[in-house]
Amino acid sequence: MKPVRTAADIPRPLRRTPLARLLEFHNCGRPLLTYGKAELLICMCMDNRKQLRLPDNFAYILRTGGGNIRFSEFKISYIVAIGGVRHIVLIGHDNCGMVNLASKRRAFVSGLVKNAGWTRKRALEHFLAYAPLFEIDDEIDFVLAEARRLNHKYPGVKVLPMFYRMSDKKLYLIKPV
Structure with missing residues (x-):
């Protein structure tokens, strides 16, 4: 996993995207901006120990047990179709109760x-x-498989898996972008 401590740690293909801004807001302390419309869908676990640092209206957030969105695809389709979102992040975390x-x-x-x-x-x-x-069997394997599945299902949308470590409360890139 790749830690993101500064904006310079964000891989070039992600820069200037809502995915990069998520990392900058949460991990790097970027000042929170005002958003009139969501740019990102965040799919993550319902676990109450995880709270992201985000500006209002920046993202739709779909929280389910284990971040499992297999039964939430209509909601995702709605957010893409009606909300116009073209970036989705799937966030797994350690010590997940669904494992x-x-x-x-x-x-x-x-x-x-x-x-x-x-x-x-x-x-x-x-x-x-x-x-x-x-x-779910393994948090990382699950989020990687779901990202592959959703990238195939929504080819016009960038779906990226990330991992949240409970120990430092930071987001990590799971694999090279």
């Missing part, structure tokens, strides 16, 4: 029983029906 969901089965079921008032049977059926759809 190895099977190991969280007992806690998940117990939590729904205790917090939502569900029966154990209903909670277990819910887990068994949905966990396989949302579980």
